[in-house]
Amino acid sequence: MTQPASKSYRRFEEEKVQAEFVRNKLKLRSLEAKQSLFGKYPHVEKFFADRNLDLSKIREHSAKIITAGALTGSLLFTPPLLAVKVPALANIVKSLSDFEVKPPETSPQETILSSFMQILPQKVGPLDRTQEKTLEQVFKENIGINAKATLEGEHLNSTYGYIGAEQHLARFPGDNVYDMAPGLGAWGYVPADNEKWYAVVQTLYLPDWNSRQPFLQNWYKYRKVLIVNTMNGNAIVADIADAGPAAWTGKQFGGSPEVMDYLGGPRYKKGPVIMFFVDDPNNQVPLGPVDYNKVDASGLTLVQT
Amino acid sequence: MSKLFFDHLIVFEEIERKIKKTASSKEEREELWGLIDEVTTHKVLEKVLDKLPRAHHEEFLELFHKCPHDEITIFAYLKDKAGKSIEDDLKRDLKNLEKDLLKLFG
Numbered sequence: 001m002t003q004p005a006s007k008s009y010r011r012f013e014e015e016k017v018q019a020e021f022v023r024n025k026l027k028l029r030s031l032e033a034k035q036s037l038f039g040k041y042p043h044v045e046k047f048f049a050d051r052n053l054d055l056s057k058i059r060e061h062s063a064k065i066i067t068a069g070a071l072t073g074s075l076l077f078t079p080p081l082l083a084v085k086v087p088a089l090a091n092i093v094k095s096l097s098d099f100e101v102k103p104p105e106t107s108p109q110e111t112i113l114s115s116f117m118q119i120l121p122q123k124v125g126p127l128d129r130t131q132e133k134t135l136e137q138v139f140k141e142n143i144g145i146n147a148k149a150t151l152e153g154e155h156l157n158s159t160y161g162y163i164g165a166e167q168h169l170a171r172f173p174g175d176n177v178y179d180m181a182p183g184l185g186a187w188g189y190v191p192a193d194n195e196k197w198y199a200v201v202q203t204l205y206l207p208d209w210n211s212r213q214p215f216l217q218n219w220y221k222y223r224k225v226l227i228v229n230t231m232n233g234n235a236i237v238a239d240i241a242d243a244g245p246a247a248w249t250g251k252q253f254g255g256s257p258e259v260m261d262y263l264g265g266p267r268y269k270k271g272p273v274i275m276f277f278v279d280d281p282n283n284q285v286p287l288g289p290v291d292y293n294k295v296d297a298s299g300l301t302l303v304q305t
Numbered sequence: 306m307s308k309l310f311f312d313h314l315i316v317f318e319e320i321e322r323k324i325k326k327t328a329s330s331k332e333e334r335e336e337l338w339g340l341i342d343e344v345t346t347h348k349v350l351e352k353v354l355d356k357l358p359r360a361h362h363e364e365f366l367e368l369f370h371k372c373p374h375d376e377i378t379i380f381a382y383l384k385d386k387a388g389k390s391i392e393d394d395l396k397r398d399l400k401n402l403e404k405d406l407l408k409l410f411g
Contacts, residue, residue: 018411019327019337025409026340033347041354047366055350056343062373063307126308126374157307167325186331204335205307243331246324246338247307248345250316 030056059247063157063207066126108142108292109233115142116230120160124272127160135274139226143235143292145285147226147276154219156275157202161252163227163273165260169241171195179257185242187221194222197287198241199275200254201225205247224278224285227255229263231271235290236262237278262289308374311349314396317341317403323410341406345399352398353383353391361386 034055038045048055106114115138119131127135132149139147149159167181169190184190190198203209203220222239229235238259245251253275260268278285320341328334350369357365368382384390 019329019333022323022327022410023333023337023340026337026344026406029406029409030340030343030347033344033351037347037351037354040351041362043362044350044354044366047363047370051370053370055346056339058309058346058373059307059342061370062309065372066308066374182326183329183331183334202307204338207307243335244338246317246321246341247309247312248315248317248338248341249321250313250318 059205060207063205067155067207069128112138112142112228112233113230116233120230124160124162126158132159132276136276139228139235139276143226143228143290145226145235145237145290145292146279148279149276151277151279152219154216154277156225156277157205158252159276160230160274161272162250162270163253163255163260163263163275164245164249164251165269166198166200166242166254166256168257169195169198181242187217187241190241194239194241194287196256196258197236197238198256199225199227199238199259200242200244201240201275202245202247202252203240203243224280224287226274226276226278226290227253227259227263228274229271230274232264234263235292237285237287237290239287309346310369310372310374310376310379311395311399313376314392315345315399317406320403320406320410323407327410344406345402348402349395349399352395356387356391356394357383358386 044055053061115135119134119138121127121131127149129149136148139145149155167179168177169181169185171192172189175189185198186203201220203216206216209216220240222241224237224239227236227238236259238255241256242254245254251270253273255263263273264271324334324337324341328337353365354362365379365382365386368379372378380390380392
């Protein structure tokens, strides 16, 4: 279904005016918020000025601190009880795949869910490197996909967070299907092969996003990720086609309608997932659902549904 | 990961929908997201300081600077110094802020 060109153009013009209008009002509101805070509490302005930190850039500052903490292995977010267990995490994979403790009838999906219970923190949030490494092994052994939290030195803004439902992205000018996003993807029109199983990640909050361009733009473009629903173990390989969602939505990732449908069914709008990069230098891992109950544990066979 | 200690109190889904409908490019969308973020951060800080005795402001700011993401540490500190949990109050303030910001979209 397409619209007449004149109607589309009029709509485009109206939207442009509306966007400009909203942007100006938001800028004004932002200025008012700053004046209100610093007017009432001038010592706050001085505090941040003394540290050469712009409060508007506090998310970048936070990202740097979290990244540094994760690299040094400090368990900033982990409840103390779990922190005590962490040294034993490396043994989890071994014990999970050990015949003596894993009855033969245990499916890989059950094994994955059981390992989530042991590895993941109680609240959805950042993982440290030990937890991520353990999950990499669990995924390789049970799902059969070589997925990495850090690939070629790059790490997502989040690896354990909430995914939310996104709309379809335009594949070409005039594309108009049901549930279509009004704007384009992060890299413009999305090739049809990439659109069906696409993911959205918060590249905009990466601490070095602005300073490492255009390298990061190219690196993330249609990069494959493994998404695993931590509630039911459903796994899918998707490619990154857009940036977002905003930090204040309570979500860290997005998924195309097809991705969300596979992860949790037609009514699934938001839920906790793990998202890692797929290490696929020869482009052999196809996009789409991973039916890993039919995958051998050595990771040699990949069955695509 | 970028996280602020009050993120779990904010779910501006309606604003997110409005921005998606309004912005026609990634750049435009991210600019609007950033502006919402700026307003929210400044407002939250103001509301927190309103509830905290002046004598503890610098200490709180040091804590916020040191671990802006750590909701457990920061809210525990605020509860201790303000004499009560301020999370519910903050949640209410943020709900009002969301209503206020939604009006900007007409």
